[in-house]
Amino acid sequence: MSEPTSLDDAAVGPPEHLHPLFLLTGFAGSMRGMVGGYAGLGYLAVSGRLQTALFGAILLLLFMAAALLLYWKRFEYRVGENEIRIDSGIVNRTHRSIPFDRIQDVDITQGPIARILGLAKVKFETGGSAGEEVGVLQAILLGRAQELRTLVRSRRGQAVAVVAGMPAEKIPVDTPPIYAMDLKRLFLAGTFNFSLAVFAGLFGLTQTFGDVLGFDPFSRAFWLSVLSAGGPARDFIIAHQVAAAVAGAVLLVLIGIVTGVVRTVLTDFGFRLDRTGVGLRRRRGLLTRTDVTLPVNRAQAAVIATGPVRDRLGWRELRLQSLAKDEGSRGAHVVAPLASDEEVDDILDQLGWPPLPPSIGWVRVSRAYVGILAAAMAPLYVAAIANLVLVPPAGAAFVAALLAVIAVRFLAWSRTGYAVDGDRLLTRIGWWRRRITVLPARKIQSVDLRESFVSRLFGVSSLQFGVAGGGMTGHSIPAIPRGEARKLRDRLLGFAT
Amino acid sequence: MTTEPEQPAPPALEPVEPGYKNVLRVRFLIFWLAIWAAATVFDRTALQDTEFAGFPTIAVFVVAAAGVLTAPQRIYARLHYRLTEKLLQVVRGWLFHVDTVVPLVRVQHIDVTRGPLEKIFGVATLVVHTAGTHNSIVTLPGLAPKRAAQIRDIIREHVRTDFA
Numbered sequence: 001m002s003e004p005t006s007l008d009d010a011a012v013g014p015p016e017h018l019h020p021l022f023l024l025t026g027f028a029g030s031m032r033g034m035v036g037g038y039a040g041l042g043y044l045a046v047s048g049r050l051q052t053a054l055f056g057a058i059l060l061l062l063f064m065a066a067a068l069l070l071y072w073k074r075f076e077y078r079v080g081e082n083e084i085r086i087d088s089g090i091v092n093r094t095h096r097s098i099p100f101d102r103i104q105d106v107d108i109t110q111g112p113i114a115r116i117l118g119l120a121k122v123k124f125e126t127g128g129s130a131g132e133e134v135g136v137l138q139a140i141l142l143g144r145a146q147e148l149r150t151l152v153r154s155r156r157g158q159a160v161a162v163v164a165g166m167p168a169e170k171i172p173v174d175t176p177p178i179y180a181m182d183l184k185r186l187f188l189a190g191t192f193n194f195s196l197a198v199f200a201g202l203f204g205l206t207q208t209f210g211d212v213l214g215f216d217p218f219s220r221a222f223w224l225s226v227l228s229a230g231g232p233a234r235d236f237i238i239a240h241q242v243a244a245a246v247a248g249a250v251l252l253v254l255i256g257i258v259t260g261v262v263r264t265v266l267t268d269f270g271f272r273l274d275r276t277g278v279g280l281r282r283r284r285g286l287l288t289r290t291d292v293t294l295p296v297n298r299a300q301a302a303v304i305a306t307g308p309v310r311d312r313l314g315w316r317e318l319r320l321q322s323l324a325k326d327e328g329s330r331g332a333h334v335v336a337p338l339a340s341d342e343e344v345d346d347i348l349d350q351l352g353w354p355p356l357p358p359s360i361g362w363v364r365v366s367r368a369y370v371g372i373l374a375a376a377m378a379p380l381y382v383a384a385i386a387n388l389v390l391v392p393p394a395g396a397a398f399v400a401a402l403l404a405v406i407a408v409r410f411l412a413w414s415r416t417g418y419a420v421d422g423d424r425l426l427t428r429i430g431w432w433r434r435r436i437t438v439l440p441a442r443k444i445q446s447v448d449l450r451e452s453f454v455s456r457l458f459g460v461s462s463l464q465f466g467v468a469g470g471g472m473t474g475h476s477i478p479a480i481p482r483g484e485a486r487k488l489r490d491r492l493l494g495f496a497t
Numbered sequence: 498m499t500t501e502p503e504q505p506a507p508p509a510l511e512p513v514e515p516g517y518k519n520v521l522r523v524r525f526l527i528f529w530l531a532i533w534a535a536a537t538v539f540d541r542t543a544l545q546d547t548e549f550a551g552f553p554t555i556a557v558f559v560v561a562a563a564g565v566l567t568a569p570q571r572i573y574a575r576l577h578y579r580l581t582e583k584l585l586q587v588v589r590g591w592l593f594h595v596d597t598v599v600p601l602v603r604v605q606h607i608d609v610t611r612g613p614l615e616k617i618f619g620v621a622t623l624v625v626h627t628a629g630t631h632n633s634i635v636t637l638p639g640l641a642p643k644r645a646a647q648i649r650d651i652i653r654e655h656v657r658t659d660f661a
Contacts, residue, residue: 444600444603445599445603446599446635447598448595448596448597449595449596449598450593450594450595450596451593451595452592452593452594453593456594466627489598493584493598
């Protein structure tokens with residue numbers, strides 16, 4: 001081993017390995033990473049070469065075990081006076097040093113197995129290009145993880161002495177949380193999380209694997225055969241077609257709600273948001289429990305999301321776009337899955353942001369927002385008309401779909417707008433997925449003013465704002481008259497510089 | 498159409514070096530040569546016995562010739578930039594027109610790059626990195642190397658590392 005410094009250097013600290021139980025927990029991870037291998041084995045097994053498949057499976061397992069063991073053996077981290085060093089790599093060695101000054105925060109994640117074993121995954125958040133696995137310790141003891149977090153915070157000289165030396169689970173709870181979800185709220189949020197993704201998944205499966213199940217519930221023949229099997233049931237259904245349709249719809253809704261509730265309970269169980277010295281601390285999760293701190297000054301923008309029904313009932317979801325990346329895929333940190341307007345204002349207040357004004361003077365975007373889409377779909381009209389002439393039923397469906405797309409865009413237009421509130425930009429989009437984005441002007445990194453050959457016909461431009469961090473769909477305002485777009489840009493850049 | 502009618506304050510917007518046209522021409526030429534070669538091979542092998550024989554070879558050649566002869570000139574003519582005390586502005590494109598403004602205080606770091614073609618024709622590309630997720634990289638090609646270094650030095654004075 002060619003270490004960059006001598007092993008007993010006090011400033012670098014003694015080398016530490018991951019916890020040996022990582023060999024167990026890491027196995028699940030590498031099993032997941034071997035999807036291609038399973039496909040190959042499955043093919044072998046299906047095509048009758050069972051022995052080869054078995055041999056391959058054993059080989060694969062051995063390979064994974066060996067790789068894991070080597071990874072563990074070659075992975076060392078040291079906690080020095082000013083930095084954390086991570087030496088990793090089996091063949092290509094990487095020596096990474098992360099100065100404490102550069103660590104924004106330490107995320108601790110525990111999966112279900114890790115929780116049983118008392119292990120935790122530790123991730124050092126740096127401001128650098130997110131997404132890479134820059135500083136992750138896959139599995140160390142939970143106590144050590146919390147020690148590390150405390151150490152990093154104290155070395156950064158932040159005012160978090162309150163937390164020092166205390167295990168995370170036993171932080172004094174004198175101060176009430178800024179936001180927490182009780183069970184009732186959790187189930188309500190789950191209901192709004194209504195999802196028919198299960199059906200999409202099933203549909204995809206039956207399409208891909210044909211009759212792996214032995215039947216295809218998405219084909220007409222399947223239902224005909226089911227119905228013809230039972231006499232009384234069939235008579236009943238045929239006699240009460242409307243009732244059957246209603247029952248089917250109710251079932252669909254029920255399944256959708258159950259899916260939503262299960263998903264929400266899994267991620268958001270015990271949701272709790274606290275104010276700590278550096279920022280907002282969020283804990284949540286049923287099986288995988290996460291504990292993340294979002295430093296307040298790293299928050300770049302806030303998104304207040306809702307839907308038509310939730311909006312009417314006064315419920316919002318609040319997400320923060322932060323430089324620190326979430327462990328999930330969403331990119332933005334949910335700080336309140338289901339909150340009232342007052343609760344949203346409270347959380348914004350904790351960030352030091354003023355609450356949203358009670359009535360916002362939205363400037364609507366140009367009607368060209370609808371026109372541009374209608375114009376851009378021009379090639380489809382030709383196809384639709386051709387269809388209408390050649391295959392009338394299919395053509396009618398096609399035309400209806402095109403009209404529906406335009407109608408949805410029109411609804412979206414009626415709710416799309418922007419407003420400048422003090423030194424921040426508020427944008428509102430969407431009819432079904434309603435979003436209000438709060439973007440402080442000093443967080444704007446760059447501004448694009450875009451025109452295409454279609455939008456030019458309407459004399460409008462769109463503005464796109466570069467904002468740091470987060471994986472949100474971007475900050476943009478579509479279809480503003482050209483002159484206004486320039487004025488708005490100059491005004492916002494005036495705040496920014 | 499060498500100037501866009503809707504651009505504000507035209508005198509402040511500067512064009513880039515004419516040498517950039519040649520860079521683009523060679524790049525386009527290489528790109529289209531590859532496509533044309535592929536089309537010709539496809540033509541000779543797959544379409545030999547059909548009534549379309551010879552069509553791809555000619556069609557791709559015509560498109561390629563048109564592209565190489567006209568596009569670089571147009572791209573060059575529509576590429577402008579402006580450096581003020583606080584902002585860097587890059588204006589480019591016609592079909593898809595993009596007008597990017599980067600406040601200098603938001604720049605994270607700056608590169609000046611020169612590929613082999615750019616060296617031959619005496620130009621350089623300025624690459625400005627911001628912390629943004631969208632357009633976190635803004636490129637300004639076709640600058641004279643001296644000018645690129647000059648802009649880099651101006652921007653460097655403004656570079657800060659804090660986000661707040």
